[in-house]
Amino acid sequence: MRCFWDERQRAHAPTAEFFNGKLHPAAEHRGRVDAILGAIGPTEAPVDYGSEPLLRVHSREHLGLLRDAHCEWLAIGRDGDAFPYTFPIVGRRSLRFERIDARLGQHSFDTATPIGPGTWDACYWSTQTGLAALTAVLAGDHTAFAFTRPPGHHAGRDYFGGYPYLNHAAVCAEAALAAGTRRVGILDVDYHHGNGTQDIVAGRDDIFFASIHADPSTDYPFFWGHADESRGNILNLPLPRGTDWSGYAPILAKALDWLEKHAPDLLIVSYGADTHEADPISYFELKTGDYSPMAQRIASLGLPTVILMDGGHAVVALGANVAEFLSGF
Ligand SMILES: [Zn+2]
Numbered sequence: 001m002r003c004f005w006d007e008r009q010r011a012h013a014p015t016a017e018f019f020n021g022k023l024h025p026a027a028e029h030r031g032r033v034d035a036i037l038g039a040i041g042p043t044e045a046p047v048d049y050g051s052e053p054l055l056r057v058h059s060r061e062h063l064g065l066l067r068d069a070h071c072e073w074l075a076i077g078r079d080g081d082a083f084p085y086t087f088p089i090v091g092r093r094s095l096r097f098e099r100i101d102a103r104l105g106q107h108s109f110d111t112a113t114p115i116g117p118g119t120w121d122a123c124y125w126s127t128q129t130g131l132a133a134l135t136a137v138l139a140g141d142h143t144a145f146a147f148t149r150p151p152g153h154h155a156g157r158d159y160f161g162g163y164p165y166l167n168h169a170a171v172c173a174e175a176a177l178a179a180g181t182r183r184v185g186i187l188d189v190d191y192h193h194g195n196g197t198q199d200i201v202a203g204r205d206d207i208f209f210a211s212i213h214a215d216p217s218t219d220y221p222f223f224w225g226h227a228d229e230s231r232g233n234i235l236n237l238p239l240p241r242g243t244d245w246s247g248y249a250p251i252l253a254k255a256l257d258w259l260e261k262h263a264p265d266l267l268i269v270s271y272g273a274d275t276h277e278a279d280p281i282s283y284f285e286l287k288t289g290d291y292s293p294m295a296q297r298i299a300s301l302g303l304p305t306v307i308l309m310d311g312g313h314a315v316v317a318l319g320a321n322v323a324e325f326l327s328g329f
Contacts, residue, residue: 190272295328
C-alpha cells in the first residue's frame with residue numbers, strides 16, 4: 001500500500017493545550033510523527049494540488065486566519081502559540097473583526113488547538129497528503145494511506161478545534177466528486193466524534209458519513225455526535241467508555257451495512273488509534289491485535305479506500321496500532 005507524508009507537516013509543534021483548568025503538554029505533538037513513520041515503512045511526498053480543493057470545503061476567511069494568525073499574534077507583542085479564549089456562544093454572526101482574539105474565537109471551538117508559526121504549512125501539506133492518497137486510489141490503487149497530521153475530522157467549514165484545522169476527509173470527498181466519483185462513503189473510527197465532517201456533509205445526497213465514537217454525553221466534543229443527530233446521510237453510533245472489541249465489532253458491522261446500503265463508489269476512512277486501551281485521553285479498550293480484524297471488515301466492502309490518519313496519542317503503541325490497521329487491508 002502506498003503511504004503519503006510530507007516533512008513540512010512537522011512544522012506544527014504545539015507545546016501545550018488548555019483544558020481541565022490548566023495547561024497540559026500537547027497530546028497531538030511531534031512525537032507521534034516518528035512513532036508512525038517508524039512503523040509504516042517508506043512514504044511518498046505529495047505533489048501540490050493547490051488551494052482549490054481546500055476552497056471547495058473551507059471559507060477564504062478560515063484559510064486566511066490559519067495562514068496569518070501567528071504573525072498577527074506576534075505583531076501585537078504576544079509570544080508562544082496563538083490561543084483563542086472567547087467564543088461567540090450567542091451566535092456566529094458574520095461580523096468582521098480586526099482583532100486577532102475575536103477572529104481566533106470566531107473560527108474555533110476550544111482551547112486545545114493553538115496556532116503556531118508552522119501550523120499553516122503543516123496543515124496545508126497534511127491536506128495535500130490526503131489528496132495524494134486519493135489521487136493514487138482514483139488512478140487504480142485499491143487502497144492508500146495518508147498520514148494526515150495535523151488531523152482533520154473536528155475541523156468545520158470555518159472553524160478549527162480538537163487538534164484539526166482543515167478537514168481532510170471532506171476535502172478528499174469533494175475532490176473525488178469533482179473527479180467524477182458519484183457517491184462517497186466516509187467511515188470515522190476515531191475515538192471522538194467527527195463533528196467537523198458531519199457538519200460539512202450533513203444534508204448531502206452524495207456523501208454518506210458513519211461515525212463510531214465515544215458517547216458525547218461523557219466525552220469530547222460533547223455538543224455533537226449524539227445518536228439522535230442521525231438522519232439522511234448521517235449515522236452516529238456512540239458507545240460507552242470501556243467498550244472492547246466484543247462490543248465494538250457488532251457496531252462496526254452496523255456502520256458497514258449502512259454504508260453498503262448507500263452504495264458508495266469510494267470509501268474514505270478517518271482512522272484514529274485513540275480507541276486503543278493505552279490512549280491517555282480516551283477510554284475504549286481496544287488492543288493492538290483488534291485493528292487488523294477491524295480493517296479486514298472494512299476492506300470486505302471491496303471499495304477503493306483512502307485511509308486518513310486522525311487521532312492516536314499513546315505514542316508507545318501508536319506505530320504498532322497503525323501498522324496493524326494497515327496490514328488488515
Ligand atoms: Zn480522537
